[in-house]
Amino acid sequence: MNKLYIVITDFNGFTQTRRCLDALNASTYKDFTVLVVDHGTTDETRIGLENEYPGVIRISGSSSLWWAGANNLGIHFALEGGADAIMLVNNDCYVVPDAINILVELFEKHPHGIIAPVQRDCRNGDLTISPRSCFLFGFPTLSGPKKMMPRMEMYDLIPVKLIVGGRGALISTQVFSRIGMFDETRLPHYGADHDFYLRARNQDVRLYVATKAMVDIDYTCTTLANNPGSLNFAEFLQSLMNIRSHRNLPDVTSLFSAHYPIRCIYLLGVSLYTIRYFLIYLVRRFCYFL
Numbered sequence: 535m536n537k538l539y540i541v542i543t544d545f546n547g548f549t550q551t552r553r554c555l556d557a558l559n560a561s562t563y564k565d566f567t568v569l570v571v572d573h574g575t576t577d578e579t580r581i582g583l584e585n586e587y588p589g590v591i592r593i594s595g596s597s598s599l600w601w602a603g604a605n606n607l608g609i610h611f612a613l614e615g616g617a618d619a620i621m622l623v624n625n626d627c628y629v630v631p632d633a634i635n636i637l638v639e640l641f642e643k644h645p646h647g648i649i650a651p652v653q654r655d656c657r658n659g660d661l662t663i664s665p666r667s668c669f670l671f672g673f674p675t676l677s678g679p680k681k682m683m684p685r686m687e688m689y690d691l692i693p694v695k696l697i698v699g700g701r702g703a704l705i706s707t708q709v710f711s712r713i714g715m716f717d718e719t720r721l722p723h724y725g726a727d728h729d730f731y732l733r734a735r736n737q738d739v740r741l742y743v744a745t746k747a748m749v750d751i752d753y754t755c756t757t758l759a760n761n762p763g764s765l766n767f768a769e770f771l772q773s774l775m776n777i778r779s780h781r782n783l784p785d786v787t788s789l790f791s792a793h794y795p796i797r798c799i800y801l802l803g804v805s806l807y808t809i810r811y812f813l814i815y816l817v818r819r820f821c822y823f824l
Contacts, residue, residue: 536618537567537615537616537617537618537619538565538566538567538617538618538619538620538621538638539566539567539568539569539608539611539612539615539617539619539620539621540558540566540567540568540569540620540621540623541569541571541605541608541609541612541620541621541622541623541700542554542555542568542569542570542571542608542623542624542625543570543571543573543601543604543605543608543624543625543700544570544571544572544573544574544579544625545573545574545597545604546574546575546576546578546579547574547579547625547626547755548578548579548582550625550626550752550754550755551570551579551582551625552582552586553628553752554623554624554625554626554627554628555568555570555586555587555590557628557629557630557631557750558623558629558634560631561629561631561632561633561634561635562631562632562634562635563632563634563635563638566621566634567591567612567615568587568589568590568591569590569591569592569593569608569611569612570583570590570591570592570593570625571593571595571599571604571605571607571608572592572593572594572595573594573595573596573597573598573599573603573604573607574597575597579592580592580594591611593607593608593611595607599718600718600722600723600777601700601716601722601723601724601726601727602716602717602718602721602722602723602726603716603718603722605622605700605716605726606715606716606718608620609710609715610715612707613707613710617707618706618707619641619704619705619706619707620704620705620707620710621634621637621702621703621704621705622700622701622702622703622705623700623701623702623749624699624700624701626751626752626753626754626755626756627653627700627701627702627749627750627751627752628656628749628750628752629651629702629748629749629750630747630748630749630750632746632747633651633702633747633748633749634747636651636690636744636746636747637649637651637702637704637744637747638704640690640691640742640744640747641704641706644691644740644742645706645708646706646708646709646739646740647706647739647740647741647742648697648703648704648705648706648709648731648734648739648740648741648742649691649703649704649742649743649744650694650697650701650702650703650704650741650742650743650744651701651702651743651744651747651748651749652682652743652744652745652747652748652749653698653699653701653702653749653751654748654749654750654751655750655751655753656750656751656752656753657753660680660681661679661680661681661682662677662678662680662698662751663678663679663682663686663692663694663743663745664678664679664686664692664694664695664743665677665678665694665695665696665697665698666678666694666695666696667695667696667728667732667793669790669793669794669795669803670794670795670796670803671803671806672803672804672805672806672807672808672809672810673807674725674728674786674789674790674793674807675696675698675728682745686745687745689745690744690745690746691742691743691744691745692742692743692745693740693741693742694741694742694743695735695741696728696731696732696735696741697727697731697741697743698727698728699727700727701749701751702747702749709734709739712734712737712739713730713733713734713737713739714733716729716730717729717730720788720792721785721788721789722777722785723777723778723785724777724779724780724782724785725780725785725786725788725789728789728793729789729792729793732792732793758772758773758776758778758779759773759779759780759781759811760780761818762811762814762815762818762819763815763818763819763821763822764822765815765819770815774808781811783804783808786804786807786808787800787801787804790803790804790807
């Protein structure tokens with residue numbers, strides 16, 4: 535690989551960004567350029583990068599940018615810099631030292647696909663390996679097994695139906711030329727990753743997970759709906775509308791309208807999704823009080 539750019543987005547999260555950059559610095563693979571898209575509202579990230587990581591390129595973005603727009607800004611910069619491949623790394627993702635090396639070696643054998651590492655939850659060690667979707671019944675994400683299965687360990691690379699987020703996904707620049715960027719207009723934050731990977735798959739771009747590469751995910755600062763049982767009813771209703779919640783109905787509706795298998799009745803999928811979330815909330819709220 536001639537030129538690898540790593541794009542990290544930061545919105546007032548330099549504590550996590552520092553740990554993310556330290557993990558990259560500890561990588562056994564060193565031949566990459568790091569871009570941090572700083573679309574926050576304070577100077578903490580700018581000052582921290584200047585003082586601690588002078589080799590990192592900081593791209594300043596508007597505080598109105600969300601996940602999709604911030605990534606697009608970094609991707610455009612990388613493309614203009616002549617990138618051969620781009621790795622998306624959320625600032626709350628910490629690659630293990632050999633992960634990038636493994637991904638690059640596999641990428642050189644499969645240069646037209648998208649290859650992601652196994653995601654490991656920092657809290658409990660649960661893995662995200664082979665997610666998929668079932669929009670017909672209101673499931674944009676089915677996580678799949680949370681532990682490595684013996685049949686998976688037999689292979690360095692396994693094909694998957696879906697990749698979740700920008701958590702170490704290695705993407706050829708040809709993919710962006712082929713399917714475009716993240717849809718920051720219809721899906722500015724949550725859902726943009728699903729839409730991008732599903733569009734890629736529909737254009738015969740193969741999605742893979744490297745079973746020997748790992749990235750640790752820090753859920754300290756994440757979606758408002760991450761723990762619905764802790765929300766009071768007013769907060770639950772807010773999670774249905776707030777862009778910082780992965781359950782917000784505007785983004786969910788946009789995602790279903792684009793990928794529901796029977797387009798004319800996509801609202802059925804949205805309804806099933808919302809009903810399921812409401813039932814999950816009731817059950818977990820009850821358990822929370824117990």
